[in-house]
Amino acid sequence: xxxxxxxxxxxxxxxxxxxxxxxxxxxxxxxxxxxxxxxxxxxxxxxxxxxxxxxxxxxxxxxxxxxxxxxxxxxxxxxxxxxxxxxxxxxxxxxxxxxxxxxxxxxxxxxxxxxxxxxxxxxxxxxxxxxxxxxxxxxxxxxxxxxxxxxxxxxxxxxxxxxxxxxxxxxxxxxxxxxxxxxxxxxxxxxxxxxxxxxxxxxxxxxxxxxxxxxxxxxxxxxxxxxxxxxxxxxxxxxxxxxxxxxxxxxxxxxxxxxxxxxxxxxxxxxxxxxxxxxxxxxxxxx
Amino acid sequence: xxxxxxxxxxxxxxxxxxxxxxxxxxxxxxxxxxxxxxxxxxxxxxxxxxxxxxxxxxxxxxxxxxxxxxxxxxxxxxxxxxxxxxxxxxxxxxxxxxxxxxxxxxxxxxxxxxxxxxxxxxxxxxxxxxxxxxxxxxxxxxxxxxxxxxxxxxxxxxxxxxxxxxxxxxxxxxxxxxxxxxxxxxxxxxxxxxxxxxxxxxxxxxxxxxxxxxxxxxxxxxxxxxxxxxxxxxxxxxxxxxxxxxxxxxxxxxxxxxxxxxxxxxxxxxxxxxxxxxxxxxxxxxxxxxxxxxxxxxxxxxxxxxxxxxxxxxxxxxxxxxxxxxxxxxxxxxxxxxxxxxxxxxxxxxxxxxxx
Amino acid sequence: xxxxxxxxxxxxxxxxxxxxxxxxxxxxxxxxxxxxxxxxxxxxxxxxxxxxxxxxxxxxxxxxxxxxxxxxxxxxxxxxxxxxxxxxxxxxxxxxxxxxxxxxxxxxxxxxxxxxxxxxxxxxxxxxxxxxxxxxxxxxxxxxxxxxxxxxxxxxxxxxxxxxxxxxxxxxxxxxxxxxxxxxxxxxxxxxxxxxxxxxxxxxxxxxxxxxxxxxxxxxxxxxxxxxxxxxxxxxxxxxxxxxxxxxxxxxxxxxxxxxxxxxxxxxxx
Numbered sequence: 023x024x025x026x027x028x029x030x031x032x033x034x035x036x037x038x039x040x041x042x043x044x045x046x047x048x049x050x051x052x053x054x055x056x057x058x059x060x061x062x063x064x065x066x067x068x069x070x071x072x073x074x075x076x077x078x079x080x081x082x083x084x085x086x087x088x089x090x091x092x093x094x095x096x097x098x099x100x101x102x103x104x105x106x107x108x109x110x111x112x113x114x115x116x117x118x119x120x121x122x123x124x125x126x127x128x129x130x131x132x133x134x135x136x137x138x139x140x141x142x143x144x145x146x147x148x149x150x151x152x153x154x155x156x157x158x159x160x161x162x163x164x165x166x167x168x169x170x171x172x173x174x175x176x177x178x179x180x181x182x183x184x185x186x187x188x189x190x191x192x193x194x195x196x197x198x199x200x201x202x203x204x205x206x207x208x209x210x211x212x213x214x215x216x217x218x219x220x221x222x223x224x225x226x227x228x229x230x231x232x233x234x235x236x237x238x239x240x241x242x243x244x245x246x247x248x249x250x251x252x253x254x255x256x257x258x259x260x261x262x263x264x265x266x267x268x269x270x271x272x273x274x275x276x277x278x279x280x281x282x283x284x285x286x287x288x289x290x291x292x293x294x295x296x297x298x299x300x301x302x303x304x305x306x307x308x309x
Numbered sequence: 310x311x312x313x314x315x316x317x318x319x320x321x322x323x324x325x326x327x328x329x330x331x332x333x334x335x336x337x338x339x340x341x342x343x344x345x346x347x348x349x350x351x352x353x354x355x356x357x358x359x360x361x362x363x364x365x366x367x368x369x370x371x372x373x374x375x376x377x378x379x380x381x382x383x384x385x386x387x388x389x390x391x392x393x394x395x396x397x398x399x400x401x402x403x404x405x406x407x408x409x410x411x412x413x414x415x416x417x418x419x420x421x422x423x424x425x426x427x428x429x430x431x432x433x434x435x436x437x438x439x440x441x442x443x444x445x446x447x448x449x450x451x452x453x454x455x456x457x458x459x460x461x462x463x464x465x466x467x468x469x470x471x472x473x474x475x476x477x478x479x480x481x482x483x484x485x486x487x488x489x490x491x492x493x494x495x496x497x498x499x500x501x502x503x504x505x506x507x508x509x510x511x512x513x514x515x516x517x518x519x520x521x522x523x524x525x526x527x528x529x530x531x532x533x534x535x536x537x538x539x540x541x542x543x544x545x546x547x548x549x550x551x552x553x554x555x556x557x558x559x560x561x562x563x564x565x566x567x568x569x570x571x572x573x574x575x576x577x578x579x580x581x582x583x584x585x586x587x588x589x590x591x592x593x594x595x596x597x598x599x600x601x602x603x604x605x606x607x608x609x610x611x612x613x614x615x616x617x618x619x620x621x622x623x624x625x626x627x628x629x630x631x632x633x634x635x636x637x638x639x640x641x642x643x644x645x646x647x648x649x650x651x652x653x654x655x656x657x658x659x660x661x662x663x664x665x
Numbered sequence: 666x667x668x669x670x671x672x673x674x675x676x677x678x679x680x681x682x683x684x685x686x687x688x689x690x691x692x693x694x695x696x697x698x699x700x701x702x703x704x705x706x707x708x709x710x711x712x713x714x715x716x717x718x719x720x721x722x723x724x725x726x727x728x729x730x731x732x733x734x735x736x737x738x739x740x741x742x743x744x745x746x747x748x749x750x751x752x753x754x755x756x757x758x759x760x761x762x763x764x765x766x767x768x769x770x771x772x773x774x775x776x777x778x779x780x781x782x783x784x785x786x787x788x789x790x791x792x793x794x795x796x797x798x799x800x801x802x803x804x805x806x807x808x809x810x811x812x813x814x815x816x817x818x819x820x821x822x823x824x825x826x827x828x829x830x831x832x833x834x835x836x837x838x839x840x841x842x843x844x845x846x847x848x849x850x851x852x853x854x855x856x857x858x859x860x861x862x863x864x865x866x867x868x869x870x871x872x873x874x875x876x877x878x879x880x881x882x883x884x885x886x887x888x889x890x891x892x893x894x895x896x897x898x899x900x901x902x903x904x905x906x907x908x909x910x911x912x913x914x915x916x917x918x919x920x921x922x923x924x925x926x927x928x929x930x931x932x933x934x935x
Binding site: 032051118127144253271280 | 681684687688692694695697701702705755758767779780782786787790791792793796798810813817874875878881882892895896899900914915919
Binding site for chain 3: 465
């Protein structure tokens with residue numbers, strides 16, 4: 023363990039970064055937690071008193087139950103479709119494409135992911151709306167067809183979110199699949215398993231950590247999203263995130279917003295608490 | 310080309326004593342091996358000479374001067390690390406020139422000395438290559454050239470041949486010895502491989518649990534180990550225990566457990582004392598059948614395992630409860646089969662009294 | 666090999682051909698909207714009508730839109746400052762983790778998780794509350810505070826990975842060769858670390874430049890970053906300038922990522 027001289031070095035190296043994190047993340051979270059127990063917004067000059075009313079509201083008022091459910095539902099849809107679309111891509115990249123093509127294709131898949139999320143969501147409006155690409159394409163094929171307006175609908179929100187978060191799933195599944203030694207597959211084949219069996223009983227289970235990690239990485243941000251539903255969904259596809267944003271930016275009911283935020287955080291932590299041991303057990307089995 | 314002394318070195322990590330009052334003198338120009346199992350303190354001593362380890366007690370002296378307070382970069386030592394630690398972003402020539410460059414030696418002289426160093430390790434023509442383009446053996450030679458080009462007073466080697474395969478290792482052993490002799494530099498190296506220690510060293514020190522168990526030339530230490538650990542660590546040994554029956558003219562008769570009598574040179578032994586003898590496997594002669602064989606000290610047994618190794622054969626002989634190892638060159642005599650009754654004999658000179 | 670043949674023969678319905686087709690379709694899915702938007706930004710028509718006439722009119726009107734230009738400058742400045750601060754602080758912390766063992770090290774490493782796993786919505790609103798109470802308030806300085814917090818974990822992880830492959834013995838070797846600690850740092854440690862640090866810096870820049878949620882909550886009226894300004898513009902109603910500025914942003918972000926990938930790969934010596 024470290025001696026005195028080293029301790030000073032460690033302190034001076036880590037203190038600045040962690041001080042920053044304390045001021046910007048940990049203290050604010052504590053502050054918001056405190057705020058969630060107040061009965062008046064901090065913006066109001068009158069002194070506030072402690073109350074559980076905000077949390078009670080979350081559990082009793084049906085609108086929040088509804089919003090939470092819709093947010094979770096949205097998360098599930100997006101995660102499911104990301105998995106459906108993304109896993110085969112990861113599989114193709116990890117198992118079938120080799121060499122320079124693999125690197126280039128991988129980069130192409132990841133690249134949009136690192137561009138501005140807002141702008142990518144916006145680009146979908148160009149495609150989905152009345153007069154957008156899909157509409158034009160359909161009219162080009164059959165000029166008499168009715169105009170299509172996919173914008174401001176629930177499917178639009180799902181499409182946009184899948185587009186945004188798909189690379190997460192591809193990335194995690196790719197890493198997991200790539201780690202599977204080819205010799206394991208060959209061993210299964212030599213034992214007489216056909217490819218469908220090999221996939222369902224060997225490959226997919228071994229890639230499960232990647233699937234779970236990707237799902238967590240997608241599900242968590244999606245249930246907290248508000249920008250994407252607002253741009254692509256309008257009044258359809260309302261989420262808990264949008265409600266929280268309203269409390270802070272529109273109605274200025276910070277305590278309620280804070281409570282809702284923490285309830286969302288609690289849901290996230292619950293998912294992590296359930297998912298983490300699952301991943302751990304799988305990973306230990308693989309070692 | 311200097312003399313290095315370690316005087317009463319102590320280094321503790323928490324409760325554990327990595328060095329427990331160790332003293333040793335490394336003579337000018339000698340090739341000295343520190344041998345021992347992992348954690349025995351040999352690497353700690355090497356790093357103490359280098360300056361990476363600061364001793365709790367004791368001194369490190371070079372040519373009589375205490376260098377304990379001198380930082381590493383002023384000690385003028387050369388060191389070759391286990392994984393060579395070549396700088397990946399520099400070419401071979403730049404790596405070798407590094408020590409000269411930080412001392413601001415003029416460029417022309419740098420070039421000359423680098424060329425000489427590379428010639429000495431037989432890597433002329435490799436100047437512009439990068440470390441990752443070199444094989445393990447080549448990397449090691451670059452590391453050696455880099456350490457020697459600055460003309461240090463001492464050369465330190467940390468498990469120098471550990472990462473090489475068998476063939477390369479034998480080659481490098483010869484190279485290393487040749488270079489060391491040509492340069493004449495005092496060299497201390499650390500190894501856990503006893504064969505390496507025997508091949509390279511002018512003198513060896515065997516380490517265990519922070520202490521030097523025995524030091525001396527390879528021949529001395531091999532032939533006359535001090536205790537069970539030294540006998541067992543450097544080469545193989547058969548251990549025979551028993552009670553001293555009589556002492557005549559400095560020779561003791563020991564009644565071995567199992568009945569046989571062995572003579573051993575043992576001044577100062579008392580009658581009735583417990584004694585432990587060590588006999589090397591290659592010093593035991595094996596004779597088929599229980600017939601009388603020449604020589605006194607004798608054991609009877611049955612052949613257990615037979616291990617054929619091309620130019621030699623090793624036998625595991627079951628002598629009562631004990632298993633004795635015998636090593637014999639295949640000089641034309643028939644190889645004995647498992648289950649054969651045999652008797653083993655050895656010269657009294659070849660039995661060594663060892664402490665427990 | 667026998668496994669491949671088993672794959673292609675009867676058993677599995679998804680053959681390599683189908684998978685490759687799927688891959689192409691997914692790539693289309695990922696890129697078509699972006700390409701459409703970029704194409705439309707060069708189209709003279711105000712709406713999204715064909716025929717397509719190439720025109721830079723929207724980019725020109727963009728140049729005159731002072732609000733978006735100011736927002737763009739804010740974004741770049743914040744991103745640059747964020748890069749410097751996050752890279753320096755993060756590299757220092759990564760050095761501490763790589764060089765030393767100490768009590769509390771795992772705890773500190775665990776604490777890097779919250780900034781990346783907690784939804785940005787929660788972090789952003791928490792910052793809003795805390796900054797209000799402590800008088801830091803909203804503004805570019807607050808946004809900077811937030812961006813650095815989000816960038817730090819990435820920097821620490823990226824530099825940490827580079828350091829993990831950096832054997833301590835190289836610095837020791839330099840010392841035995843006579844290099845003072847300062848010389849060792851400049852001639853050995855820094856050059857080897859450099860690619861990792863540069864990659865981390867580019868990461869930090871991208872994280873800051875693209876950041877929307879935190880900036881949204883911490884931006885006071887009148888002073889914003891580019892993503893927030895674009896969001897406001899979208900909410901107000903579509904104008905083709907949005908296409909233009911979006912195309913610019915996408916190209917910048919992707920460009921940075923390409924450079925990062927190149928650096929990380931060639932410096933990484935995989």
